[in-house]
Amino acid sequence: MDSENLLARITDYASRPDPYPLYRELREAGPVVRQADGSMLVGTYYEIAALLHDPRMSAEPRNRGEATHKPPFLRLDDPEHHRLRTLAMRPFGPPHSPARVDAMRGEIDRITKELLEPFEAGRQIDIVDDFAYPLPVTVICRLLGVPREDEPLFRAWSNTLVAAADVRPDADATQPHEAGDKARVEMGAYLLDLAEQRRGKPSDDLLSAFVNEPDPDLRLTQQELAETAVLLLIAGHETTVNLIANGVLTLLRQPEHQDRLRREPDLLPPAVEELLRYEPPVHMRERTPRADIEVAGSTLAQGTPVILVLASGNRDPKRFPDADRFDPARPDNQHFGFGSGVHLCYGAPLARLEAQAALRALLPRLGTAALVQDPPPYRQNAMLRGPRHLLVQL
Numbered sequence: 001m002d003s004e005n006l007l008a009r010i011t012d013y014a015s016r017p018d019p020y021p022l023y024r025e026l027r028e029a030g031p032v033v034r035q036a037d038g039s040m041l042v043g044t045y046y047e048i049a050a051l052l053h054d055p056r057m058s059a060e061p062r063n064r065g066e067a068t069h070k071p072p073f074l075r076l077d078d079p080e081h082h083r084l085r086t087l088a089m090r091p092f093g094p095p096h097s098p099a100r101v102d103a104m105r106g107e108i109d110r111i112t113k114e115l116l117e118p119f120e121a122g123r124q125i126d127i128v129d130d131f132a133y134p135l136p137v138t139v140i141c142r143l144l145g146v147p148r149e150d151e152p153l154f155r156a157w158s159n160t161l162v163a164a165a166d167v168r169p170d171a172d173a174t175q176p177h178e179a180g181d182k183a184r185v186e187m188g189a190y191l192l193d194l195a196e197q198r199r200g201k202p203s204d205d206l207l208s209a210f211v212n213e214p215d216p217d218l219r220l221t222q223q224e225l226a227e228t229a230v231l232l233l234i235a236g237h238e239t240t241v242n243l244i245a246n247g248v249l250t251l252l253r254q255p256e257h258q259d260r261l262r263r264e265p266d267l268l269p270p271a272v273e274e275l276l277r278y279e280p281p282v283h284m285r286e287r288t289p290r291a292d293i294e295v296a297g298s299t300l301a302q303g304t305p306v307i308l309v310l311a312s313g314n315r316d317p318k319r320f321p322d323a324d325r326f327d328p329a330r331p332d333n334q335h336f337g338f339g340s341g342v343h344l345c346y347g348a349p350l351a352r353l354e355a356q357a358a359l360r361a362l363l364p365r366l367g368t369a370a371l372v373q374d375p376p377p378y379r380q381n382a383m384l385r386g387p388r389h390l391l392v393q394l
């Protein structure tokens, strides 16, 4: 049956420019679709939501029992996850009022303006390399306290780690991802070293806040600090770039929305939400049931790899009317762009701010811009999907 090979077809690089017809096939074959390798795919909105909120679904690596190393909190379950997420959030300010992120607003606008200076009419630019990548990287470096000049160093680690973490059919979960592990250890040691340099000399960045925490109950261990800092640096690197690039691509393909956004700038925040639904940077997440779980008449057996295709849930017509249409004013837009449940994206306020600032600054320059290549070349990764380059003639 063809539906048994859906994951192989989705992850096939040839599907990268437009995986959405495969997601439709997945929903029509679903809600739960067994793959030839025994893993299960879920692509319908309500079933994904239920599973993301089900405490029996584990986010931990399946071979964690054998590993000596504690994963970052993205890959931990409660209560361990909750403790680390709370500690990592503390320097951001009180819950629900991300004061530190708000303080970044002026800085984000300044960085955006600087990056856009060379964007003159007549020039050909790469939206990814010249804008969508350097913006979030500069911001996360500033926030964490990492020297921007070290970017070539951590870009290489980040690329290796993200490649190792991609979803693949037939992946052997027990096989160590050696290159990924090595990059993680090296990147962690580098960030610990930066944190150590700040011990006793507090500055306004997160590494300093972590290492100078006076309350021993609220202090991260060395290893937890390393894992958390690696997670934040990578998340700041590999996601927002895709949101901005996917956003520019969508607006260049559908220029009628550009005119509307230029006329009605209040639509920018909902337009960014719609981009997170329509062209999200994170397409899938993996979980493992700790017990047999019934979903819409099927059983997810304990220990089976389950892949939740968030980007397919975002296009589910049972949840979103006219789901394949990009509608920047869409009401009631509870998308999975930032996930849902206990692992809901920790960086969402920052990512929203960056994407809104980026599009606000770019819109006046896109009016007569043209895509040089459509579809653009995509990155290899199927889980974190976005263009590798996006050439635009201004």
Ligand code: HEM
Binding pocket: 059, 073, 074, 075, 085, 140, 231, 232, 235, 236, 239, 240, 243, 280, 281, 282, 285, 286, 336, 337, 338, 339, 340, 342, 343, 344, 345, 346, 347, 348, 350, 351
């Ligand atoms: C447009 C940009 C971004 C997107 C689309 C995005 C998406 C996501 C998604 C879907 C998850 C849930 C993963 C899961 O359930 O397994 C997540 C978690 C997370 N994100 Fe983001 N993210 C973005 C930006 C950021 C930024 C800038 C940061 C850091 C400052 C960040 C830090 C995190 C962390 C730490 C988690 C794990 C939360 C937890 O396990 O409790 N993200 N993100």
